[in-house]
Amino acid sequence: MAEIRIAHLHKRFGEFVAVRDTTLxxxxxxxxxxxxxxxxxxxTTLRMIAGLELPTSGEIRLAGEDVTxxxxxxxxxxxxxxxFALYPHMNVRRNIAFPLLAQGLPRAEVRAxxxxxxxxxxxxxxxxxxxGGLSGGDRQRVALGRAIVRRPxxxxxxxxxxxxxxxxxxxxCEELRLLHQRIGATTVYVTxxxxxxMAMADRIAVMDKGVVLQCxxxxxxxxxxxxxFVADFIGSPAMSFLDARPAGPTAARVGEATVAVPRLQxxxxxxxxxxxxxxxxxLADSAPLRGVVAGVEYMGARQVVTVDTAAGRARLxxxxxxxxxxxxxxxxxxxxTRAILFDRASGRxxxxxxxAAAGHG
Amino acid sequence: xxPDTARSVVEPGATAKLLAAVLxxxxxxxxxxxxxWIVLTSFKTPSAAIxxxxxxxFSPSLExxxxxxxxxxxxxxxxxxxxxxxxxxxxxxVRSRNMVIAxxxxxxxxxxxSIIIGFGSTFLAVFLGTLAAYAFSRFRVPLKDDLLFFILxxxxxxxxxxxIPIFLMYRTLGLSDTHLGMIxxxxxxNLSLSVWLLKGFMDExxxxxxxAALVDGYSRFQAFLKVVLPQAVTGIAATAIFCLIxxxxxxxxxxxxxxxxxxxxxxxxxxxxxxxxxxWPAVAAGTTMFLVPILVFTVLxxxxxxxxxxxxxxxx
Ligand SMILES: Nc1ncnc2c1ncn2[C@@H]1O[C@H](COP(=O)(O)OP(=O)(O)O)[C@@H](O)[C@H]1O
Ligand SMILES: [Mg+2]
Numbered sequence: 001m002a003e004i005r006i007a008h009l010h011k012r013f014g015e016f017v018a019v020r021d022t023t024l025x026x027x028x029x030x031x032x033x034x035x036x037x038x039x040x041x042x043x044t045t046l047r048m049i050a051g052l053e054l055p056t057s058g059e060i061r062l063a064g065e066d067v068t069x070x071x072x073x074x075x076x077x078x079x080x081x082x083x084f085a086l087y088p089h090m091n092v093r094r095n096i097a098f099p100l101l102a103q104g105l106p107r108a109e110v111r112a113x114x115x116x117x118x119x120x121x122x123x124x125x126x127x128x129x130x131x132g133g134l135s136g137g138d139r140q141r142v143a144l145g146r147a148i149v150r151r152p153x154x155x156x157x158x159x160x161x162x163x164x165x166x167x168x169x170x171x172x173c174e175e176l177r178l179l180h181q182r183i184g185a186t187t188v189y190v191t192x193x194x195x196x197x198m199a200m201a202d203r204i205a206v207m208d209k210g211v212v213l214q215c216x217x218x219x220x221x222x223x224x225x226x227x228x229f230v231a232d233f234i235g236s237p238a239m240s241f242l243d244a245r246p247a248g249p250t251a252a253r254v255g256e257a258t259v260a261v262p263r264l265q266x267x268x269x270x271x272x273x274x275x276x277x278x279x280x281x282x283l284a285d286s287a288p289l290r291g292v293v294a295g296v297e298y299m300g301a302r303q304v305v306t307v308d309t310a311a312g313r314a315r316l317x318x319x320x321x322x323x324x325x326x327x328x329x330x331x332x333x334x335x336x337t338r339a340i341l342f343d344r345a346s347g348r349x350x351x352x353x354x355x356a357a358a359g360h361g
Numbered sequence: 362x363x364p365d366t367a368r369s370v371v372e373p374g375a376t377a378k379l380l381a382a383v384l385x386x387x388x389x390x391x392x393x394x395x396x397x398w399i400v401l402t403s404f405k406t407p408s409a410a411i412x413x414x415x416x417x418x419f420s421p422s423l424e425x426x427x428x429x430x431x432x433x434x435x436x437x438x439x440x441x442x443x444x445x446x447x448x449x450x451x452x453x454x455v456r457s458r459n460m461v462i463a464x465x466x467x468x469x470x471x472x473x474x475s476i477i478i479g480f481g482s483t484f485l486a487v488f489l490g491t492l493a494a495y496a497f498s499r500f501r502v503p504l505k506d507d508l509l510f511f512i513l514x515x516x517x518x519x520x521x522x523x524x525i526p527i528f529l530m531y532r533t534l535g536l537s538d539t540h541l542g543m544i545x546x547x548x549x550x551n552l553s554l555s556v557w558l559l560k561g562f563m564d565e566x567x568x569x570x571x572x573a574a575l576v577d578g579y580s581r582f583q584a585f586l587k588v589v590l591p592q593a594v595t596g597i598a599a600t601a602i603f604c605l606i607x608x609x610x611x612x613x614x615x616x617x618x619x620x621x622x623x624x625x626x627x628x629x630x631x632x633x634x635x636x637x638x639x640x641w642p643a644v645a646a647g648t649t650m651f652l653v654p655i656l657v658f659t660v661l662x663x664x665x666x667x668x669x670x671x672x673x674x675x676x677x
Contacts, residue, residue, distance in 0.1 A: 001521070050576050051575075051576070052576070065570070071575075072572075072575040072576045073575055073576065073577070073578045073579060075576070077578040078574060078576065079572070079573065081569045081572070081573060082569075083567070083569065085567065085569035085570050085572070085573040087570060087573075087592075088592065089591040089592060098587075099577035099578055100576060102577055102578030102579050102583075103578060104525055139385075146573075150577070189545075225663065255380050267552070322464065
């Protein structure tokens with residue numbers, strides 16, 4: 001069990017910077033998710049923590065020890081690869097036992113620990129099977145077995161559910177989370193799927209182009225994104241973004257309408273974007289912000305309504321009892337405590353009361 | 362459409378299958394006839410071997426095999442009569458031709474040379490090739506592409522084109538007519554094939570396997586031994602067969618560089634013809650036995666060979 005500290009980590013491949021000046025701390029026992037679009041440097045970061053890639057500069061500490069340039073095998077870390085990397089020439093039992101054999105444990109203990117890991121993952125019945133014929137989920141479990149059998153200081157997982165089909169992914173998500181609760185080992189989990197990240201993480205770091213944009217608890221990231229990129233990347237359906245101009249410390253002009261926002265704590269720039277989550281936007285006949293319904297998607301008890309306004313397209317989520325039809329003119333009312341104003345030029349969220357309340361839900 | 366006229370889109374039709382079978386059979390026939398001929402001849406008597414029209418049904422004789430392993434001298438009938446009765450079946454066989462066995466021929470020795478040099482150079486070429494291929498496949502080697510091209514370029518002319526320089530070099534170094542010299546030579550020739558073939562196989566093995574072993578507590582070399590090698594077996598087997606076939610069959614360098622000591626079977630077998638008339642069964646017997654090791658080796662590795670030759674195409 002260990003804390004992972006990364007300081008000013010930098011990785012260049014030739015001229016290309018894959019990871020830029022990254023500083024993170026993963027607390028002992030935490031389930032930490034690195035989230036970002038493909039190619040943003042998640043795998044590279046993880047590989048540097050594992051010792052499979054050496055950083056160009058920066059420092060990595062594991063349980064307080066500087067391991068930046070230490071060999072992978074001396075770091076006491078387990079890595080679950082995207083495609084599992086189960087050794088095809090060994091059966092399940094030998095795959096799981098493989099890390100223990102490196103430590104030269106006595107045979108009896110190896111046997112016992114393999115069985116223990118297999119029992120935890122409910123794959124005891126597969127132990128003597130070749131890995132070739134296993135289903136995706138079982139391969140995943142064997143890969144996890146190979147990781148947990150060693151009782152390492154930390155687990156690193158690179159999109160471990162990426163190769164599974166959607167139905168299975170939800171199930172494995174839950175299993176992984178339960179496993180983490182039982183073992184309690186520090187885990188760094190890489191994914192590009194924000195739903196996975198939201199479902200599992202204690203904390204999420206959102207990355208883009210080699211930079212960590214925001215690192216926070218899932219609810220914070222969801223409700224208080226610090227930039228348009230993070231706001232847009234998290235949440236489904238996505239946050240709506242409407243063109244806006246400043247209108248005093250507690251409002252913004254969106255088209256012809258004035259919309260109330262949490263009190264700003266800085267001087268707004270002239271060009272703004274108003275961001276609002278679908279569940280924080282209501283249909284209200286009297287609201288000054290007007291638009292035309294461009295689509296209605298029924299999703300069981302709820303529905304998602306798409307409305308075109310003069311300032312851009314907005315989506316809102318509401319109950320099925322609200323009846324709206326395509327082409328209908330409607331009024332939109334954003335929740336004044338939840339709206340976020342961004343600087344259009346930099347994409348940065350303006351400081352406001354919403355952010356000052358950070359950490360209080 | 363009735364069921365028996367329904368045709369699968371991917372499955373070849375009956376006519377196509379028949380045609381393919383006929384073509385394969387015809388090719389097999391053409392390829393096998395000379396070999397069958399040689400094997401049959403090896404069991405004929407010298408006179409039956411040159412009979413015209415050739416006999417297909419004949420009573421088999423081991424005379425060819427006896428002759429290839431022995432040196433014999435022709436004797437007068439008086440001398441033959443003075444001998445005690447023959448002790449072995451091959452003594453008897455030779456005496457029936459009015460000859461006695463003067464001693465063993467050098468065939469066994471040449472055959473043994475072929476085995477040492479053929480397998481020795483194959484082992485070396487595959488061993489060095491595996492290590493080099495792994496390095497080229499996994500590490501950042503300076504001038505990698507140039508080096509690989511340079512390695513390949515050694516095969517851009519027939520090796521025999523440099524026969525004279527090699528001959529002179531070997532004479533100066535004292536490598537002429539030595540096992541070591543021939544092993545080194547065949548290794549050098551095979552190495553480019555071996556490196557290139559094996560690099561292809563190594564590239565196909567995902568790096569994640571070794572990386573998994575590296576984080577799981579193994580050194581790079583252990584990971585190579587325990588994870589990479591077992592998965593490269595197919596490629597190694599295929600490469601070994603190609604290397605062995607070259608070294609085993611090589612004639613020109615063997616003729617040029619070896620004589621008394623390290624001569625291999627290929628330059629030796631034709632010299633059998635010269636000893637005491639045209640002894641075709643002996644030549645055929647020598648050739649038949651010469652085919653055996655490579656046949657056994659290939660059959661043993663056949664499973665790998667099939668998968669190896671189609672590498673890349675059907676990797677599971
Ligand atoms: N060994 C390498 N050499 C050159 N570029 C690399 C190498 N590894 C990764 N990259 C580049 O670094 C960027 C980040 O890669 P990666 O960390 O794998 O992204 P992610 O896992 O977030 O999808 C990508 O643009 C990729 O092309
Ligand atoms: Mg990746």
